[in-house]
Amino acid sequence: MADSPLAGHLPSKTVDEADEQPLYVSRKKIYPQAVKGRFRTIKWAVLFVALGIYYFLPFVRWDRGPHAPNQAILVDLANSRFYFFFIEIWPQEVYYITGLLILAALVLFLMNAVAGRIWCGYLCPQTVWTDLFYAVERLIEGDRRERTRRTKEKATLEIFTLKLLKHSIWLLIAWWTGGAWVLYFADAPTLVGQLLTFQAPPIAYIWIGILTFTTYTLAGFMREQVCTYMCPWPRIQAALTDEYALNVTYRYDRGEPRGSMKKNDALKKQGAPAGDCIDCNQCVAVCPTGIDIRDGLQLDCIQCGLCIDACNTVMAKIGRPENLIAYDTEMNVQARIEGRPEVRRVVRPRTLLYAGLIALVGAIMVAALATRHTTDLSVMHDRNPVFVRLSDGAIRNGFTIRVSNKNLEERRYALGVDGLQDARLDIVGGQLDPQGRPMVVVGPDQTLEARVLVTAGDAKHPSSTALRFTLTDIASGETAYANDHFMAP
Amino acid sequence: MSQETHGPVDSVTGVTTTGHSWDEIQELNNPLPRWWLWTFYASIIWAAAYCVAYPAWPLVSSYTKGVLSWHSREAIETDLADLKSLRAGMTAKLAETPLEQVGQDAELFTFARAQGKAAFGDNCAPCHGAGGAGAKGYPNLNDDDWLWGGNLAQIEQTIRHGARSTSDQGHQGSMPAFGREGMLKRQEISQVADFVRSLSGLPVDQGADLAAGAKIFADNCAACHGDKGQGNQDLGAPNLSDQIWLFGSSKTAIMEGLHNGRGGVMPAWQGRLDDTTIKALTLYVHSLGGGRAE
Ligand code: SF4
Ligand code: SF4
Numbered sequence: 016m017a018d019s020p021l022a023g024h025l026p027s028k029t030v031d032e033a034d035e036q037p038l039y040v041s042r043k044k045i046y047p048q049a050v051k052g053r054f055r056t057i058k059w060a061v062l063f064v065a066l067g068i069y070y071f072l073p074f075v076r077w078d079r080g081p082h083a084p085n086q087a088i089l090v091d092l093a094n095s096r097f098y099f100f101f102i103e104i105w106p107q108e109v110y111y112i113t114g115l116l117i118l119a120a121l122v123l124f125l126m127n128a129v130a131g132r133i134w135c136g137y138l139c140p141q142t143v144w145t146d147l148f149y150a151v152e153r154l155i156e157g158d159r160r161e162r163t164r165r166t167k168e169k170a171t172l173e174i175f176t177l178k179l180l181k182h183s184i185w186l187l188i189a190w191w192t193g194g195a196w197v198l199y200f201a202d203a204p205t206l207v208g209q210l211l212t213f214q215a216p217p218i219a220y221i222w223i224g225i226l227t228f229t230t231y232t233l234a235g236f237m238r239e240q241v242c243t244y245m246c247p248w249p250r251i252q253a254a255l256t257d258e259y260a261l262n263v264t265y266r267y268d269r270g271e272p273r274g275s276m277k278k279n280d281a282l283k284k285q286g287a288p289a290g291d292c293i294d295c296n297q298c299v300a301v302c303p304t305g306i307d308i309r310d311g312l313q314l315d316c317i318q319c320g321l322c323i324d325a326c327n328t329v330m331a332k333i334g335r336p337e338n339l340i341a342y343d344t345e346m347n348v349q350a351r352i353e354g355r356p357e358v359r360r361v362v363r364p365r366t367l368l369y370a371g372l373i374a375l376v377g378a379i380m381v382a383a384l385a386t387r388h389t390t391d392l393s394v395m396h397d398r399n400p401v402f403v404r405l406s407d408g409a410i411r412n413g414f415t416i417r418v419s420n421k422n423l424e425e426r427r428y429a430l431g432v433d434g435l436q437d438a439r440l441d442i443v444g445g446q447l448d449p450q451g452r453p454m455v456v457v458g459p460d461q462t463l464e465a466r467v468l469v470t471a472g473d474a475k476h477p478s479s480t481a482l483r484f485t486l487t488d489i490a491s492g493e494t495a496y497a498n499d500h501f502m503a504p
Numbered sequence: 505m506s507q508e509t510h511g512p513v514d515s516v517t518g519v520t521t522t523g524h525s526w527d528e529i530q531e532l533n534n535p536l537p538r539w540w541l542w543t544f545y546a547s548i549i550w551a552a553a554y555c556v557a558y559p560a561w562p563l564v565s566s567y568t569k570g571v572l573s574w575h576s577r578e579a580i581e582t583d584l585a586d587l588k589s590l591r592a593g594m595t596a597k598l599a600e601t602p603l604e605q606v607g608q609d610a611e612l613f614t615f616a617r618a619q620g621k622a623a624f625g626d627n628c629a630p631c632h633g634a635g636g637a638g639a640k641g642y643p644n645l646n647d648d649d650w651l652w653g654g655n656l657a658q659i660e661q662t663i664r665h666g667a668r669s670t671s672d673q674g675h676q677g678s679m680p681a682f683g684r685e686g687m688l689k690r691q692e693i694s695q696v697a698d699f700v701r702s703l704s705g706l707p708v709d710q711g712a713d714l715a716a717g718a719k720i721f722a723d724n725c726a727a728c729h730g731d732k733g734q735g736n737q738d739l740g741a742p743n744l745s746d747q748i749w750l751f752g753s754s755k756t757a758i759m760e761g762l763h764n765g766r767g768g769v770m771p772a773w774q775g776r777l778d779d780t781t782i783k784a785l786t787l788y789v790h791s792l793g794g795g796r797a798e
Contacts (some may be wrong), residue, residue, distance in 0.1 A: 399636075405649075406748050413793055
């Protein structure tokens with residue numbers, strides 16, 4: 016061990032030791048300390064942008080004309096439509112949602128390949144809301160020191176008042192979180208009015224209740240336990256990451272052996288190795304999951320970078336260079352110890368693959384959206400009877416057609432059929448267009464179902480002839496096709 | 505006993521064991537998690553409260569009713585009433601719109617056909633088939649051949665009062681049993697059967713005496729089926745010159761009909777179905793494909 020290049024650099028507690036915790040421990044309450052710095056600022060910015068979007072997006076309007084809602088993002092369950100700015104999705108097009116989910120997963124993988132659990136530290140809703148709740152707590156009950164002290168004090172009226180205030184504000188945030196959620200499912204301004212006058216549908220109150228409860232408990236009480244015990248991502252992530260992914264890393268090559276400033280100064284004077292870490296525990300104090308990053312990369316670390324900010328403040332104070340803790344890789348720590356050059360590779364097969372897949376899925380979705388039809392035709396052959404013989408010996412087949420008009424104005428379509436020479440087409444209850452073709456009129460953003468009869472003379476027909484139905488928008492000429500068969504004895 | 509519940513202290517965890525040992529694996533005497541225990545208590549309270557509130561316990565000839573007096577039958581009735589009130593607007597509109605005019609209102613027409621389709625499935629499908637395709641002896645409602653007429657009013661009359669039914673307003677008239685009653689001899693039946701087949705262009709037996717058949721037809725059948733076998737919808741006499749044969753077009757099938765007579769029965773639905781449902785049914789059957797304008 017003595018001649019290992021690691022001698023004198025190893026963290027005080029090895030990862031193995033850290034693993035030897037009892038399997039069952041009751042929760043240690045964590046009082047993370049406030050911190051200032053680059054990553055904290057980024058986190059604030061992300062928090063404001065993300066919550067701003069979440070809380071106010073339902074109020075953004077988007078004019079779609081007289082027949083459709085003018086809410087930019089709306090999940091219209093009653094009419095099974097999903098509106099997203101200029102996109103309107105029908106139930107049979109939910110594969111767009113599938114595409115979006117695939118994209119989201121790939122982006123998460125890419126983020127992971129580049130910088131580990133960066134999603135967890137900055138963007139995950141659990142992190143964002145917990146951060147907000149911590150901020151409220153600090154504002155009212157004070158920072159780490161005051162809160163730790165208070166837990167030891169006897170309950171006084173003052174403490175009780177502060178707690179009451181904190182929980183009220185928490186509940187208010189939680190309630191508004193649930194409130195914002197339901198606004199995505201109905202016209203937001205109307206629903207707000209209904210909610211205030213208690214006229215909203217019960218389901219709205221139920222959902223607000225559910226989300227108030229989950230926000231309040233998850234962000235107020237469960238906090239980091241969600242990340243360490245409940246969330247599957249740390250486990251999956253651990254299997255997906257590799258040695259090039261950047262992680263919040265304590266550079267023990269530079270920090271160890273750690274010791275108080277005095278002790279390390281003395282060591283330095285003797286010419287003995289001394290690290291930059293002054294064992295001030297600031298990095299532990301600020302950590303929202305209550306861990307010591309100097310124990311190495313661990314499952315509980317959500318990569319929020321707050322310990323980097325804390326340590327950088329300390330380094331500035333003692334006049335040492337920044338980034339004793341930094342986004343780095345264990346591999347580079349080793350490399351520096353062994354005198355090899357550092358490796359930083361963002362472009363690697365893994366990231367290229369993810370990026371490529373993202374581009375591919377994105378391109379497919381854009382292409383699908385761009386070539387999206389605004390008319391849909393589907394045809395279903397009658398099964399009982401498959402065909403009918405008429406009194407003059409002619410053969411007739413019945414079909415049910417379904418025409419979807421995805422445009423926001425009423426459209427008239429002429430229906431035709433090819434494939435059978437003497438075929439005659441009738442739409443039950445239908446009309447004729449000026450040229451005498453059978454016609455259907457479909458309202459804006461609606462689907463029409465109609466019964467269609469195809470009759471052919473009594474000439475001998477093969478038992479099955481391919482048919483092609485053609486639906487043409489009389490005004491624009493847009494055409495939709497559907498294939499089926501004409502059956503005969 | 506104490507040995508059982510408070511065994512020796514486990515050296516690793518510092519927790520007493522229960523004293524149970526399986527292959528030297530011991531069970532720690534840890535308390536149940538508090539949240540679990542509370543959930544358990546809450547479940548007990550819930551169960552007790554449920555028994556008080558809802559029907560829960562069987563008695564000898566009845567059951568405990570529960571203080572909320574909730575009843576599954578009532579729940580269904582409420583649901584059905586809700587459904588009715590949901591449809592009330594359209595149903596009322598359908599009730600007051602004359603039969604001939606429903607087709608002009610696309611939305612109402614769609615509603616009527618949907619309602620008619622459901623009623624058809626419940627009441628008519630056993631004989632006429634789910635899609636109205638019929639079967640031997642049960643008319644196909646998709647074709648354009650009608651025994652009692654295929655315009656809206658005629659179809660409604662048939663549904664309302666039936667044919668050869670118990671209703672005195674129902675269609676009457678049946679095919680006599682020419683053979684069994686001794687009105688025609690077997691050879692005459694064979695001759696007229698050949699003639700009838702020739703009316704709709706079907707091949708006849710070699711050497712068949714069509715002239716004799718025509719004579720028998722004129723004397724016995726033309727009164728109902730018409731001179732040319734074109735049928736008569738007032739009497740429910742089928743058109744014999746078309747391609748559609750309710751009981752089959754083979755010579756055997758025709759001779760069987762001549763010998764034993766025919767007379768399918770359609771029940772009267774008035775009184776069993778309400779007027780609006782009959783209206784919806786009429787529109788549905790008419791729209792199957794064979795309905796006549798006049
Ligand atoms: S160790 Fe550092 S980066 Fe990881 S969760 Fe704690 S403060 Fe955040
Ligand atoms: S904040 Fe920096 S100096 Fe202080 S204990 Fe953590 S790593 Fe060491």
